[in-house]
Amino acid sequence: MSVIASAPTQDAASTRGVSLELSGLYRSFGPTHALAGFDLALAPGELVAMLGPSGCGKTTALRIVAGFDRPDRGGVSLDGVDLTPLPANKRDMGMVFQSYSLFPHLTAGQNVGYGPRLRKVSGTERDKQAAELLELVGMSGMAGRYPHQLSGGQQQRVALARALAVRPKVLLLDEPLSALDAKVRLQLRDEIRRIQQEFGITTLFVTHDQEEALSMADRVAVMRAGRLEQCAAPAELYDRPTTAFVAQFVGTMNHLPGRIIDAGKVRVADRELAVDGACPAAGTEVKVLLRPENLDLEALAEAPGTADLPGEGQVLLATFLGATTRLTVRLGEGPEVKADLPSHRGAEFPVGSFVRVVPAPRPVLVVEEG
Amino acid sequence: MTTITEQSPAAVDAPQKRGLDLRRVRWWRVVVLGVLAVYFLVPLAATFWFTVYTPGTHRFSLAPYSQMFSAPGFGTSVRMTVEVALLTIVILYVLLVPAMIAVQLRLPKLKPILESLAMVPLVLSPVALVVGVQTVLGWGLNQDPGTPLFQLAADLQNQTFPLILPIVYVLIALPFAYRSLDAQLRTVDLKTLVEASRGLGASWPVTIWRAVLPNLRSGLLSGAILTLALVFGEYTISSILQFLPFSVWIVQDGQGATSGQLAPAVSLLSLLLSWAVLFLVSFLGGRRAVGRTDRSS
Amino acid sequence: MIRIVKKLGAWGAVLPLLGYCAIALGLPVWAILWEGVHQTNPNTQQTATTLSNLTASWHGIYLTGLLTSLRLSLLSSVISAIVGLLAAYAIAQSKGRYFKQAVLTASGVLANFGGIPLAFCFIATIGTGGVFLSWIESVWPSFSLETFAGVALVYPYFLIPLMVLTTLPALDGLREQWKEASANLGGTSWQYWRHVGGPLLLPAALGGFVLCFGSGFAAYATAKALTSGTVPLVTTQIANILSGNVIAGEDNLGMALAFNTIIICGLMMAVYLPLRKRSAKWLES
Secondary structure (H helix, E strand, C coil): CCCHHHCCCCCHHHHCCCCEEEEEEEEEECCEEEEEEEEEEECCCCEEEEECCCCCCHHHHHHHHHCCCCCCEEEEEECCEECCCCCHHHCCEEEECCCCCCCCCCCHHHHHCHHHHHCCCCHHHHHHHHHHHHHHCCCCCCCCCCHHHCCHHHHHHHHHHHHHCCCCCEEEEECCCCCCCHHHHHHHHHHHHHHHHHHCCEEEEEECCHHHHHHHCCEEEEEECCEEEEEECHHHHHHCCCEHHHHHHCCCCEEEEEEEECCCEEEECCEEEEECCCCCCCCCEEEEEECHHHEEEEECCCCCCCCCCCCEEEEEEEEECCCEEEEEEEECCCCEEEEEEEHHHHCCCCCCCEEEEEECCCCEEEEECC | CCCEECCCCCCCCCCCCCCHHHHHHHHHHHHHHHHHHHHHHHHHHHHHHHHHEECCCCEECCHHHHHHHHCCCHHHHHHHHHHHHHHHHHHHHHHHHHHHHHHHHCCHHHHHHHHHHHHHHHHCCHHHHHHHHHHHHHHHHHCCECEHHHHHHHHHCCCCCCCHHHHHHHHHHHHHHHHHHHHHHHHCCHHHHHHHHHHCCCCHHHHHHHHHHHHHHHHHHHHHHHHHHHHHHCCHHHHHCCCCCHHHHHHHHHHHHCCCCHHHHHHHHHHHHHHHHHHHHHCCCCCCCCCCCCCCC | CHHHHHHHCHHHHHHHHHHHHHHHCHHHHHHHHHHHCEEEECCCCEEEECCHHHHHHCCHHHHHHHHHHHHHHHHHHHHHHHHHHHHHHHHHHCCCHHHHHHHHHHHHHHHCCCHHHHHHHHHHHHCCCCCCHHHHHHHCCCCCCCCHHHHHHHCHHHHHHHHHHHHHHHHHCCCHHHHHHHHHCCCCHHHHHHHHHHHHHHHHHHHHHHHHHHHHHHCCHHHHHHHCCCCCCHHHHHHHHHCCCCCCCCCCHHHHHHHHHHHHHHHHHHHHHHHHHHHHHHHCC
8 A cells, every 4th residue: 555665765774773772861850750770772673662650751761862851861872873962853863742743834744844844855855755655644635634624643644754754763652642542543553563664763652551562562661760670572571571560560460379389389379380480499478470361260169268378269340351251359368369261251150159260380470578 | 580579769869961951041031031020120119219219308208108098189089999990890790701601601603703802992092982982972962951861971971970981991991801701711611610510400690600700710800900900090081081080180189299209109009019919819710820731751 | 581681592691791892882983983074064063974084184293193103103012022022932931830920910910001100100210300310311311201212112011011911822822842843853943933933923923013003002191191292192182182272173183083093993903803813723722
C-alpha cells in the first residue's frame, strides 16, 4: 500500500538507524528527583519503549534526548557523538507529542511541510513529499484539512508524518496514543510499528500502557523512580523479571508463600517446584512468583483445613474476560491469588466453591521475604 | 540470572548544571516588566508624595486624607454616588447573569453577539453617548407637561437621585462586568452543574440561586467592584448632564480647600482600594483563574 | 407573565438584556443619527433633512479636531499595543500565581482608571508643580503636560492595561508544544515567531490595537482635565458645544460631530469582530 519504495532509497544511508545512548542521567526539579542515574542504550533501528508508573521519569528522559531539557549530570550521544552542546533544533530528531501539537493555522499538508520549508525545500517538492507521507500514514487526500477538522487519531497521523518529513535520525514518541479512543489506539499502534520498521529509524517510545509497550517494542525499559529496573525483550520481561518491581508491574503476578528446600527447590501450595536462577539457602521463607495463566485449579470436596503453606481455598470472584475467566481464590486465611482458566473450565468453579491451586510444573522465581 | 531482590532508589547528589535557556529569557522579561512597573508606579508614588508634602511650607501631612471626610458636599455626593452605583450593579446583573447563563447553556450562537455588545461601550465615546441621551431627554421635555413622557424625562433627571445615570452606567460598565463573568464562566462546568441540580429535583430559580451563583461568586464580586470604581470615577456623563456625584464634586468643590491636594489624594485612594479588594476577591473563586497547560511527568 | 417567560425558554433570559441595550444604547444613537442629518430653521420651526451639519463638521477647527483626535489615538494606541503585547507575553510566561493574579487585577482596575483621577495623578507627577517636573524639563525643556505630547504620554496608562487584558487570553492559549514542535523540526526561535507564533497572535494583537485605538479616540475626561481645551479633540469639542459655547445656528453641529464618532466606532467594530473570531478559533478552543 505504501509509497515506501520512493521514500528512503536515495538517502537509505542517512535514514538507516543510528545508535542512541543515554548515560548516567540525573535530573531534579527542586526536591523531586525525576531521574536518578538512568542508563539506556538503543541499537540502530530498534524501537525501545520506556514504561513505568507516572512520575518515574520517562517523559523527562525523552525531553532530555530531544533537547528540551538539560540533565544535571550525564549525557546523551548519537552514534558516539555527544549531543549535550546541541540545542533542540539542531539534533535532527523527530518528535510526536501527546496531543495538540499540530499548528492550528496550517493545513495538514502545510504542517507536514513545515520542517522541509525551514530547510529551504521548494514549494512543489514540499507538496509532493507531504502528499507521499500523508498517504503513508493513511491520510491521503487530506492535505488541505485544518487540524480542527481532524479527529484525534487523524491529527496524530499527521503529527507522525510531520516528524518523518525531516528524515530524522531518531524518532521520539511521547505517549502519542494516550489521548485516543481504544479502537483508534490499536489501529495506530500497528501502523506506527510498521512504519518504524520500514524506515528502520531508531525509536524511543514513552508509554504508561503495558500492552502497548509489550506489543510494539523490540525491547521494553521498565523505569521506576528515575532509574532503570530492567530493559529486555517483552517475552523475557514477562517470563523472567529481574526485580520484584518488574515482576509486579508487568502483567499480573501472584505471590504465594513458599519455603526453600534443598538443592534449588521450593515448596509451595503442596508441591515442589524448581527454582529458576540463584536460590536462597534451604529453609528460607520466600514468596513464589506465579503468573495467573500458570495456575490451575482442582475442585475440593470439602472445606480445606489450615495448612502451613496453604494451597487450598475458596473462590471469591470470577471475572469473565472472554476467552479466559479470571478466578480470585483466597488461600486459607492468607493471600488472594488469581488463576486464569479457559472459560469453559472456569465455569466448573463457581463463586464460593472450594478449590486447590495447582501451579504448573515449571521453574519459578522466588523473592525473599521482608 | 541474578536473584530477585528488592531495590530502592539510592540518594542522589545535589544537582550541578542548570539550563542556560531559563536565564536568557528571564532577564528580558524582567526588563519589560521593570520598565512598565516604573511607568505605572511612579505616578502613583509621586501623587502620594504630592498629597502629603507641601513644598512651600516643607511640611509632611496626611491632612488631605482626613480632610476629605469633612469637606462640604462630600457626604451627599458620596451617598448619591453609592446609591447610583448599587442600582447600576443590580440592574446590570439582573440583565447580564441570566443572559450569560442562557447563552452558555442553550444559545451558544448568540455568544458573538453578546461579546460584541460588550465591546461597543469601550469604543463608543461617552461624550457621544451623552449627546444622544441629552437629546432623547430633550425630546421628552419638549412634550407638553403632564404627559407621561414629560414626567418620565423629568424624573430621570431628578437632582438628588438621577435615575438616568444608572441607566447609562449599566452600558458603560457592561464590558467590565461581562469580562469578569466570562472569565469565570469558562472555568466552571456550567452544563454539568445545572444538570446535576435539575436532576436532583431543583427548579430553575433554585438551581441558579443555589448551584450556579455561588460558583460565580468571584466573578460577580469583581464585576461589582469594577462597576463601583467606574461609577465613582465617572466624570464625563455626569458633568455634562450636570449632576453632582463624587467625581464631579471633587473637581468643582473639593479643589479649593487644600491647595489641590484633595483631588489627587482621593483618586489615589480609590485606585489602591479597588485594586486591593479586587486582588483579594479573585482568590475567593478557589479555582485557578489564570493557568497554563500542565504537563504530566 | 411567568408563563410567557417559560415559553420563551432560554430566549426569555436573553431578551431583557438585548431589549435594554436596544433602548438605552439604540435610542441615543438613533437620536444622534437623526439630529445629525436634520436642522430646524429657528424662524419657521421647520425641520429639514440636510447634510450641512455634517459638511460643517468636516471643515475648519472641527476638521482639525478630528485629525488631532485620530493622530492622538494612533500614536498612543501604537505605543500601547506594542508595549502591551510585550507585557502580556512577559506575564503569560511568568510562573508565579500571585504575581499573575495581581497583575491581572491591576490591569482590570487600570483599564478602568481613565478620566479625572488619572489626570490628577499625572498632574501631580509632571504637571505644573509636579514632583518630577524639574527632572523631565532637564531632559526635555519644552515639555508640558498640556500639549499633544503630554496627553499622548498619559493615554497609555489605561491603554496598555486594556491591551494586556485583551491579548493575555490569546497568549495563554499559545501552547508550549508548538514552540517545542517547531524547534524539534529544526526551527530557531525567530523562525517560530515568524511562521507560527506571529500568525497565531496577529488577529488578537490587531484586535487589541483596534480596541485601543477606539478607546483612545473616545476618551474625553482625561484630555479635558489635562489640557482644558488647548489641544483640539473631537470629544472636547462636542462637550464645548453641549455646554453652550456654540455659535448660533450651529446647534446641530454637535450632533454631527457625535455622528462622526459613531461612524468611526462602527468602523472599529467592523474591523475588530472578525479578527477576534479568528483568534478565538485558533487559540481558545
